[in-house]
Amino acid sequence: MRDPNVNPTRHRIGQTFAEELAACLLGGHGVTGELGNAAFERVKQEGLIRELCDDAAVFEKLLCAPLQIGSRWMRYRFWKQKARYLAAAFRYLQLADLPLDDAVGLRNRLMTLPGIGPKNRILDSEKLDEL
Numbered sequence: 216m217r218d219p220n221v222n223p224t225r226h227r228i229g230q231t232f233a234e235e236l237a238a239c240l241l242g243g244h245g246v247t248g249e250l251g252n253a254a255f256e257r258v259k260q261e262g263l264i265r266e267l268c269d270d271a272a273v274f275e276k277l278l279c280a281p282l283q284i285g286s287r288w289m290r291y292r293f294w295k296q297k298a299r300y301l302a303a304a305f306r307y308l309q310l311a312d313l314p315l316d317d318a319v320g321l322r323n324r325l326m327t328l329p330g331i332g333p334k335n336r337i338l339d340s341e342k343l344d345e346l
Contacts (some may be wrong), residue, residue, distance in 0.1 A: 228255060229264075232315070233308055237264050240300045240330050245292050253282040254291050258301070269306035274298035300330030 228238040237258060242251035257277055258264060268274070278294035291297075307328055314320040325331050 228252065229259075231264070232313075233264050233267060233305065234259060236304055236308070236325075237301060240304060241297060249284045250282065250289055250291055253284055253289075254278055254297075257282065263301075264305075267305040267309050269302045269309065271298045271302035274301045297330070300328070303329050304331075 229235040234255075238251070238255045241254045241258070242248065246254075254277075258274065261277060263273065263277070275295055275298040278291050278298055281288040281290055283289075311324065313324060326333065
């Protein structure tokens with residue numbers, strides 16, 4: 216990612232920090248990429264990310280309704296839990312002065328939020344070369 220020829224924005228789903236945070240919270244273990252992206256788009260289209268909505272009940276209502284993935288309708292897993300995570304994260308963003316220019320400090324602050332934590336397995340570059 217430090218290569219000057221690599222575009223660091225190509226891996227982003229959202230256009231803002233709040234959108235990226237929401238996308239991360241809505242994805243993850245037990246949620247397919249398609250389903251997580253559909254939930255993200257629904258929340259984004261409703262303006263809840265832009266508003267930094269901190270009402271879990273509003274998120275619950277949106278996330279418990281089936282989402283269309285291609286020609287199929289699917290239910291989003293863990294909608295109640297993820298609604299609480301989103302509300303807490305946006306409440307935190309309203310109040311906190313995040314160190315956006317300090318990656319380690321930002322990571323440490325974000326890891327205090329429910330639903331955000333370290334990866335189970337961290338690979339260093341030598342181990343990646345072995346894979």
